[in-house]
Amino acid sequence: MNLSRYILKYSTDDGTLYFNTKTNHSFFLTNELNRVVDSNDVIRKEFHAYLDKNKYLSEGEYEVEKYLSKISDTDAELLELTILTHGDCNFRCKYCYEKFENIAMSTETEDAIVQFLKEKLQSGKYKYLSVGWFGGEPLLGYKTIKRLSPVFIDLCEKYQIHYQSAITTNGYLLTKNKFRYLNEKFKVTSYQITLDGDEESHNNQRVLQNGGLSYNRIFDNLKAMQESKFDFICVIRFNVSKDNYQNVKEFLTHDGIYFKDDSRFKISYHTIGNWGKGDRDINYCVTLLDKDASFELSKLAVTSGYHISSPEVVVNNNYTCYSNRKNHFMFNVRGIVQSCTVALYEPQNIFGNINKGFVNYSKLNDWVIRLDASCKECQFVLICKSGYCPMAKRITKTNSRYLCKSVKEKIRKNLALFALSKSYNDILDVD
Structure with missing residues (x-):
């Protein structure tokens, strides 16, 4: 055999x-x-x-x-847009890497994005359009979502493109009515909402801009989602530090029970790292763990009867960061064209200005990681494709051997979770 x-x-x-x-x-x-x-x-x-x-x-x-070649052909059929609808956030989390300004996206920038999309879809190259709403806090820019979504949906119907939409939100402004509109009218069917443990630990790490508490309102909004009959996927994300590690575990036996038997809700753990300081004071921070805790916590969640998101994503040959796709374009609130949602302030991650109708495709192609011929004998190559994080290779200049080792370890751990x-x-x- x-x-x-x-x-x-x-x-x-x-x-x-x-x-x-x-x-x-x-x-x-x-x-x-x-x-x-x-x-x-x-x-x-x-x-x-x-x-x-x-x-x-x-x-x-x-x-x-x-x-x-098959993976590349499939990837070429997907056009992916990430849109930062607002420059501000109503939270000031203790590990955030962003710098905020109170600015909404202008109609000029919205129109430029629509024109860009029309030209892309008219080419006939694409079968799928995926739109991700991001921020800042994207629901501060709800008007942009409200204005652009119907246009995107109509264009996809015109050109027979399959449309899907996702939002990464802190959940504080996700009222019952707003969720209904997003789901029914704007076809937003994928949500990522962060709860950093229980009420105490969450309110300590994820503080409102005015210094207030946020947990109860977010939890009530999540419960309203759960009580609905809509089809959607909601990833409840936990950013884990030394400060909230125990609280994150205890969520599974307390508030988490509300979502345990609903397959629409999936748990995702991320150990907080040195993601950047953003606007934060150097002392406004969390205490980092000495090692990654996501695998251990994911095992605990699975054995406790929860659904988790990571195995189905990581153990898959479609797996790569959106920033490592040639057909992914991110537009910030001022119309700057970027790719990575973490390296927001790095010149290497700027590829044009949509308001000027300019995208530097040559620079963007150089950003995307090319497959190293030496990797073809590796059993992980169809998932890894020589590394999935351009920021790690292009900006932080992480050692290639270390990247290779860490990707293999990640795949092996998620294979265990898959089983x-x-x-x-x-x-x-x-x-």
Whole structure:
């Protein structure tokens, strides 16, 4: 049985997870069936046929080139826009990297974005348009979302493009009516909202601009979402520091129970790092953990019966940062064209001004990471593609070996979570 080198395996006490990075197909082979496969010729042939049908076997010398080409072709069909609707935020979080100014997006910039989109969609290159609303706090710029969304939707209908929309919001302004409008009228079906643990720890880390408390209102808005009948996905994100680590764990046994059995809600953990100081005073900060806690917390969430977001995203050959896509464009509130939503103030991350109708495509192409030929023999290459974070390579100049090691570790950990959460397509067991 000549298994492809691009198949990932993860063993558990009950069997082995197989993940095909060529196709994103997966199955779990129980120990009992594995023993039968080893001893029974008929079952072995059936198992071999299953592997062959689902592309688990080696496909020859140019196997990786074939699937890299498929991934590239699929990626080329997606046009992705991230729009920073407002320059300010109603929060002043203790780990925020942004610098704020009280400015909304002008109609001139909105019109320029629409013109840019028209030209892109008229080309006939794209099948999908994905729009992400970002900030600052994007709901401070709700008028921009309200004005642009119907135009985007109409353009997609005209050119037969599949439209999808997401928002990253602190949730404080996400009232019941606003959520209904976003979902029903503006087709915003993906939400990321941050709760940094319980009421005490959240209010300590995520402080309102006026110094007030935010947890209860956000939690009430999340409950209103849960009580609705709408189709959506909401990722509840936890930014974890030494200050709130224990509180984040306790959320699972207290307030989190409200969302536990609703598959629309998924948990996501992110260990706070040195993301940048932004406008913060140097002493207005959190205490960083000594090591990453996201894997440990994710395991705890899964074993506690929660849905988590990371395995289905990371263990997937479509996985890459949006900033590493040639067809991703970010527009800030002044119309500056960028790519990365973290390196907001770096000259390397500026590619033009949409108000002037200018995008420096040559510079943008140089920003995106190219596949290193030496990576083609690596079993992770179809997921990693020589690294998924342009900022790490282009700006912080992180050592390539360190990046490679960290990406592999991330994939392995998420493969373990994939197995633990039973996210695989098939279970192969004895009858």
